Each structure stands twice: as C-alpha cells, then as structure tokens.
Amino acid sequence: xxxxxxxxxxxxxxxxxxxxxxxxxxxxxxxxxxxxxxxxxxxxxxxxxxxxxxxxxxxxxxxxxxxxxxxxxxxxxxxxxxxxxxxxxxxxxxxxxxxxxxxxxxxxxxxxxxxxxxxxxxxxxxxxxxxxxxxxxxxxxxxxxxxxxxxxxxxxxxxxxxxxxxxxxxxxxxxxxxxxxxxxxxxxxxxxxxxxxxxxxxxxxxxxxxxxxxxxxxxxxxxxxxxxxxxxxxxxxxxxxxxxx
Numbered sequence: 400x401x402x403x404x405x406x407x408x409x410x411x412x413x414x415x416x417x418x419x420x421x422x423x424x425x426x427x428x429x430x431x432x433x434x435x436x437x438x439x440x441x442x443x444x445x446x447x448x449x450x451x452x453x454x455x456x457x458x459x460x461x462x463x464x465x466x467x468x469x470x471x472x473x474x475x476x477x478x479x480x481x482x483x484x485x486x487x488x489x490x491x492x493x494x495x496x497x498x499x500x501x502x503x504x505x506x507x508x509x510x511x512x513x514x515x516x517x518x519x520x521x522x523x524x525x526x527x528x529x530x531x532x533x534x535x536x537x538x539x540x541x542x543x544x545x546x547x548x549x550x551x552x553x554x555x556x557x558x559x560x561x562x563x564x565x566x567x568x569x570x571x572x573x574x575x576x577x578x579x580x581x582x583x584x585x586x587x588x589x590x591x592x593x594x595x596x597x598x599x600x601x602x603x604x605x606x607x608x609x610x611x612x613x614x615x616x617x618x619x620x621x622x623x624x625x626x627x628x629x630x631x632x633x634x635x636x637x638x639x640x641x642x643x644x
Contacts, residue, residue, distance in 0.1 A: 434487045441593075442491040446498040453483040453505050457512070464512050472513045473533060480509055488541050489548060493597040496638075502537055510534065535629075536637045545602040546609055546628040547621060553584065553606070554617055565603055582610040582617065595641075604641040 416423040428437040428444055435445035456479055464472055484502045513533070535543075552560035565584035586603045589595040610616050613627045632639075 432487070434490055440493065442494040442498070445491055446494055446501065449483050449486070450498075450501050450505060453480050453502070454508075456480045456483070457505060457509050460509060461512055464515065469513055476509045476513065477534075481506070484537055485540065488537075489545055489598050492541055492545070492601065493593055499538065506534065506537060535633075538637050538639065539629075539632050542601075542605060542632050542639065543625065543628045545598060546605060547625050548598075549602045549606055550616070550619070550624045551621065554582070554619075555621075563599070565599075565606075568607070583607045601641065605639075608641075 413425055414422055426438075428435050430436070435442070435448060437444055460472065460475060460480065463475075467475065484505065510533070548560065549563065551557045552563040553565065556564075565587075568583040568585050584603055584606060586607065587594075587599055589600045594600050609628065609631055612631055616624070619627065
C-alpha cells in the first residue's frame with residue numbers, strides 16, 4: 400500500500416488493512432504495470448531504474464555503431480532505447496526537473512553516437528551548415544502526447560478517460576458569470592511546484608494556449624490534433640515554462 404507522507408499516517412493504518420483476511424504490509428513503493436510508484440509520488444526510484452536500463456542500451460549501441468549507417472543507428476535508438484525513456488511518461492511527468500534532465504542526457508549521448516561516424520557532406524560555399532537534431536526533445540514528445548490524450552478526454556469523450564475531463568473555463572464579471580468562448584478549460588489551482596508538473600496541472604495550461612492558437616479543435620480527429628500539436632510545440636521553447644496563475 401502507498402500511504403500519505405505524514406508521519407502519523409503509517410502507524411494509523413499499519414496492520415488494519417486486510418485483503419481476504421490477510422494483513423497488507425505497508426511499502427515504500429509499489430510497481431503498477433511497470434511503473435514504480437513511491438509513497439511521495441516523486442518517482443525517484445522509477446526514473447533511476449529506467450535511466451539505468453536505457454544507459455546500458457546506449458552502451459550496447461556504441462558497440463555496434465561501426466556496423467550501421469546513420470539511419471540504422473537512429474532506427475535502433477527509436478526502437479530499442481527511446482521507449483524506455485517514454486513508457487507511461489504522462490504518469491510520472493511530475494517528477495523533478497533533475498530527473499527529466501537525466502533522461503535528456505541519455506538521448507543526447509545516443510545522438511552523439513548517431514552522428515559520430517557519419518559527418519554530413521560539406522555544403523557548397525557560401526552556404527553554412529547548421530546542425531539540426533534529427534529527433535524532437537523528450538519534453539516535446541511528452542507535451543504532444545499529453546495534448547492528444549486530453550483531446551480524447553475533453554473533445555472525443557472517450558469513456559475510460561472521463562476522469563481527466565475539465566469543466567469549461569468560466570469568466571467572472573462584475574455583473575454575471577459566463578462561459579468563455581472557445582475550448583478553454585478551468586485550470587486547477589496549484590500551490591506546489593510538483594502539482595504544477597502533473598498531467599492535470601500542466602496539460603490544462605497547455606490546452607488553453609494551444610486551443611487559442613489552433614482553431615476548429617472540435618472538428619479534428621486524433622491524427623489531426625497530433626499533427627497540429629506537434630507544429631504548435633515546435634514553435635515553443637524547450638523547456639517550456641508555463642505561466643502559473
């Protein structure tokens with residue numbers, strides 16, 4: 400069982416939780432579908448675990464780089480390494496920024512291997528070569544995935560995502576309270592920075608900015624929203640700092 404971080408919470412329930420007559424022991428963390436959830440919801444252990452596994456695979460990629468061209472190395476990274484860095488990312492996106500930077504550093508290591516043995520052909524003068532990353536940042540991909548999932552919940556009304564739906568944003572005026580135009584949603588109040596990084600805290604703010612910039616959200620299907628979210632996110636800096644109101 401995962402319990403509150405309050406010192407009084409553990410002794411209060413220890414030995415009193417039973418399943419089929421068998422007492423359930425308290426644990427510091429539990430693993431659910433491959434994600435280690437700790438009692439403080441910081442995901443320290445989970446990030447450490449996936450970073451270690453991904454790092455070992457980058458080392459394995461290093462040993463075979465001489466046998467692969469650039470496209471082969473990039474494909475191998477996408478298929479065998481990046482999934483470790485992104486599995487169930489929307490559930491642990493509230494982790495500390497130091498953890499996400501650790502995952503970013505693993506992707507940068509892999510990209511150095513991808514480009515190490517295959518420098519681009521020199522351009523004809525007076526053109527100047529400007530290196531461009533062949534991959535979107537991990538934060539970019541998490542944000543696009545979050546917007547797509549939120550569209551499924553908010554617009555498409557997917558039943559199993561009903562718990563993620565937000566009420567439409569309400570504007571309070573001096574004389575009355577009215578719904579705002581567009582697809583904006585109410586943003587939950589967040590006092591803790593950890594809550595501001597959660598799916599609910601971050602995606603609601605992103606959604607309001609995204610829908611203000613992209614029209615006809617209600618008419619889009621999943622693929623259209625994914626493409627629009629990707630184009631929108633490319634115009635934003637990484638890391639993306641959202642204004643906390």
